[in-house]
Amino acid sequence: MDDPYAVQPGTKGTVEGIDGAGDLLVRWDTGSGLKLIVGVDRFRKVCPKCGKGYEGYPAMSRVDGSDICPECGVKEAITAFCQTYKTI
Ligand SMILES: [Zn+2]
Numbered sequence: 001m002d003d004p005y006a007v008q009p010g011t012k013g014t015v016e017g018i019d020g021a022g023d024l025l026v027r028w029d030t031g032s033g034l035k036l037i038v039g040v041d042r043f044r045k046v047c048p049k050c051g052k053g054y055e056g057y058p059a060m061s062r063v064d065g066s067d068i069c070p071e072c073g074v075k076e077a078i079t080a081f082c083q084t085y086k087t088i
Pocket of ligand 1: 047048049050051052069071072
């Protein structure tokens, strides 16, 4: 972020919407409402399952359909495969 009011690296926030320019409207845990500009600002998504940050496309949880990190997606897929395999 090239802004004197930029949030510090490591600050978490929740995306509450997208404006007409495609920028992410974020409510930061610090109380700031500074938006994220995709392609300009550096940020990571946080996996709700393991709490780790990740970049790129998420996996869809087999449990509840939520977005999770690719690593958790693989673990869920392997677990589901093993459970299926045991029942045959
Ligand atoms: Zn994860």
